[in-house]
Amino acid sequence: MASSNADLSGLVAHNEAPTQVSDDAHGYYTHGEKLVDAKAPTGPIKDRWTTRKMDNRLVNPANRRKLDVIIVGTGLAGGAAAATLGEAGYNVKSFCYQDSPRRARSIAAQGGINAAKNYKEDGDSTYRLFYDTVKGGDYRSRESNVYRLAEVSASIIDQCVAQGVPFAREYGGLLDNRSFGGVQVSRTFYARGQTGQQLLIGAYQAMERQVAAGTVTQYTRHEMLEVIVADGKARGIIARDLVTGEIETHLADVVVLASGGYGNVFFLSTNAMGSNVTAAWRAHRKGAYMANPCYTQIHPTCIPVSGEHQSKLTLMSESLRNDGRIWVPKNREDCDKDPRDIAEEDRDYYLERIYPSFGNLVPRDIASRQAKNMCDEGRGVGPMVGDFRRGVYLDFADAISRLGEDAVREKYGNLFDMYARITGENPYETPMRIYPAVHYVMGGLWVDYNLQSSIEGLFVAGEANFSDHGANRLGASALMQGLADGYFVLPNTIREYLADGPFEKIDESHPAVAEAKASVEDRVSKFLSIGGDRSADSFHRELGHIMWEYCGMERTEDGLRKAIDQIRELKAEFWRNLKVLGTADSLNQSLEKAGRVADFIELGELMCIDALNRRESCGGHFRAESQTEDGEALRHDEEFAYVAAWEWGGEDGQPVLHKEDLIYTAIEMKQRSYK
């Protein structure tokens, strides 16, 4: 679009003063009203959640079964919410695109879940978990939400143990903990390298119990393609039965989206193949604000790309950083040597060197960026990908000699096996190679303290919302947040909303329902009728390249502008040249993919606009123009201590930026330092 070179005055130098007034994103968006009320209670932070729970009205048990709740998503957030609301007696309908709720992406989380239990008596507390999370998020999260998260964390562990989740235990039979990236206490509970699987199966079983009890109905192989907003309230969804192709209307008193993160906008990520933004994006287009979409977490410990055929990337849990040491050769000439032949003094354990107090346990964004820096300097290892070697070593030789191979196997066995299977190399003998990959998104639909979006009656939980992690998430905190939202927060806040229900019944004849259904049907037939030359997958790959190149680990004004232009061209081509074979009335995976890619393309553009607007570096968002002399992220609190909540501006309009100021009362803002 013509506006892309309208303002080239943007940032010019590093270490710009925080009073910087130029507006990089000028021409790409318009300003809207500030968001002044996030509906958090006032008063001392430690009392806010208790106050809210007390103030929320109750719903008579006899009324609950007359209240219909739709929950999209069966991951930790959606599964836990469905189980809990079902137990309470509401009439729940649960949706997922997989063939069983148990397969949601949460299943793949490896490392663990945080909770402020202080079982190790190492000085942990609710306040410290709160503090670590706000600091880790680089002071870009809402403090009331984070405090609540820390506060309910301990109950999550109790709940999961009661369900039979087999957490790791010590010899005395009590629960074991380990420490995880970015913190100095041991508060992470884990089930070998499969914590997400065990927690999800716990939530899944609790939910299946409610299916048997008749309070939850599950709709598997169903994809939500539209939200129904009638008379100002979210009243249902339009979903496609992926087996029969039928476009179905489901109505309810309240709708919850727990549809996970949108990391797959980068094509290659550690997310599942089907992970998508469609549920969130469709809601966005209906009026739900999208908050901080550019905040992306790039995980430092993934298996490097091996070639063009690559369909996804695999994470090696960062718990590996507890015992593995990260290094690259000091000299470029050594990069293609067998790592075991490189002498100790020729190795650069760069994280231990640069960050002596945190060493290999620095937060993810720092570890990722430093890996990229090492490779950019030409000291990367592994095969050449393009012009560079894209990999660094993660070495367990010390751990194996200190603890013994059996102890290492006990802790990380499945991760080592997975690595060996994918790469064909044995990590007990030779160091692993790792490289950063897109892993998690802190951005998501804007929600208030009650997890309600800017559409009344539409609540958002888990990774799909933006709420708790600011600009960077600490390890083992997403599982905590998903389960906090699902088991403890939503059931309490939805209650207040539903106390006014049941709402007036609507049916298929309501104009909002008819409109939503017709728009889905039109879109489906449009995909099938374009009749072009390129598969949805090929567009997705191209989008991914643009995003990784310009909106990945390091972002610049020029790059982002370029990306926006390229994405707009890609979008135009998509709608002109897409090829989807088959029909709408049967299982058609190409058709499913087309819808997801269409939404990713639009999201990608908004992410770039958000990144362009935020002329500071914070957490996972690194603007090359805003760094300290030694290359660390430099925030500009005076200008950017706000949540950027974007309103959809219409098909041909521009997004509208609403700012929610971040005000800290219980914690003091500091520049992060892990040195």
Added chain:
Amino acid sequence: MNLTLKIWRQAGPQAPGEMKTYQVDDVSEDMSFLEMLDVLNEQLNAGGEEPVAFDSDCREGICGNCSLMINGEAHGPEVTTTCQLHMRSFADGDTITIEPWRADAFPVIRDLVTDRSAFDRIIQSGGYISANTGSAPEANSVPVPRDDATKAFNFATCIGCGACVAACPNGSASLFMGAKITQLGLLPQGQPERWSRVVDMVGQHDAEGFGGCTNIGECATACPKEIPLDVISQLNKDLRTAIKHGH
């Protein structure tokens, strides 16, 4: 490497199916089996033939979504899931047959995709510990011997893929069911519902049309998570005890 693929194509649940032959060239040994099928599908799409439908999601061996009988073996020749099988397990010039899970209780939906919802219904019938949210005692108030916790974990690693059923000549889901029953039976929290659980789950299993177990052992050989046959013995033991107790 260049490969010949013989793949089961079936347009819908009621449609007749047939094996069709395709050629895929320039396959790299670093590709996963499913990435190789992605390449085939791009090729088919470009040539105007509908891509082959198959299930996959995590592609890292944990969600249990992928399946496939590869040369007659569930998840192919290695002890892993199809998504974690790499092309280095095959050789240039190989012919590979690819079929869906074959079991009465898992009807074909399309091509290589089957309906495994019977597994959900088995879990619904009792594969859980009843613990309403908010009612749980402090987590460390009930210690669990480390050995029991580790064993329970090992059985809990079942991914619900259905390979055991597909591999079993009787189409039995005893390994899947036994893994859950043994996991929950090892934990103190699982005791109160232990006897009703096994009776209800076995009842549902039979009602779904899964066959009986005759100790052939193909299930454990096919299982990508190495769930051992012992869980079936435990299942039978629990079932006998339950019946003795009048459940």
